[in-house]
Amino acid sequence: MPTWSWIVIAVVVLIIVVLALIAGASMMRKKRSDRLKDQFGPEYERAVDTAGGQRAAEKELLARERKHNKLDITELTPQSRARYEQAWQETQARFVDDPSQSVSEADRLVTEVLRERGYPIDDFEQRAADISVDHPKVVEHYRAGHILHLAQQRGEIGTEAQREALVHYRTLFEELLRPDHETRDTAETPAERETGTDTAKGARA
Known part of the structure; x- marks a missing residue:
C-alpha cells in the first residue's frame, strides 16, 4: 500500500x-x-x-x-428537635404582641439549629451556599427572611412584611428540624401554602 x-x-x-x-x-x-x-x-x-x-x-x-x-452535618436528636419546636411555638406566639422581637428570635433560632447541625455560621452568604446543597428549594426563603430581617433592623418594614419574614424563616426551620429521610424540600413550603405562590421570589433584593 x-x-x-x-x-x-x-x-x-x-x-x-x-x-x-x-x-x-x-x-x-x-x-x-x-x-x-x-x-x-x-x-x-x-x-x-x-x-x-x-x-x-x-x-x-x-x-x-x-x-x-467536608462538613460534618448531623441530624438533631429527638430531644433537641422537641426543644426547638417548643421554642418556635413561643416565638410565633410572641408575634402578636411584639413582631420585631419575634422575627429577631426566628433568625436566632434558625442560626442555632444550623450551628447544632454542623453548618458554619460565620458568614451569611456562605451559610446560604452550604444550606443550598441539602435544601436547594427552601434556601431562597432563608435569603428572603434575612433580607426582611435586615430591613427591620433599619426600621424600613411594617407588620405585614414582618409576618412574611417569619413565614420565610419557618420554611427553613421546619426543614432543618425534619429527619433527613423525611425531608420534603421538594414539597409545598409554608410560604407557598399561605400565599399560594413562591413568595421568596418576590422578596429577593
Whole structure:
C-alpha cells in the first residue's frame, strides 16, 4: 500500500478519535449539567443569573458540593428537635404582641439549629451556599427572611412584611428540624401554602 494511503488512514483515524473525544466531553458536560439541575433545582437558575452564565454557575455549584462534603452535618436528636419546636411555638406566639422581637428570635433560632447541625455560621452568604446543597428549594426563603430581617433592623418594614419574614424563616426551620429521610424540600413550603405562590421570589433584593 502506498505511503500516502497510510497517511490518509492515519488522518481519518485521528479525526475519528478527536470527534469521539469531543462527543464524549460534550456528553459528560451535559450529564453534569443535568445532575446539577436536578440537585439544585431553582438554585441552579439563580446561580446562572448571579454568576453570569452556565459554566461559571456550574463551577460555583460544584465548589459548594466539595465544601459541603467536608462538613460534618448531623441530624438533631429527638430531644433537641422537641426543644426547638417548643421554642418556635413561643416565638410565633410572641408575634402578636411584639413582631420585631419575634422575627429577631426566628433568625436566632434558625442560626442555632444550623450551628447544632454542623453548618458554619460565620458568614451569611456562605451559610446560604452550604444550606443550598441539602435544601436547594427552601434556601431562597432563608435569603428572603434575612433580607426582611435586615430591613427591620433599619426600621424600613411594617407588620405585614414582618409576618412574611417569619413565614420565610419557618420554611427553613421546619426543614432543618425534619429527619433527613423525611425531608420534603421538594414539597409545598409554608410560604407557598399561605400565599399560594413562591413568595421568596418576590422578596429577593
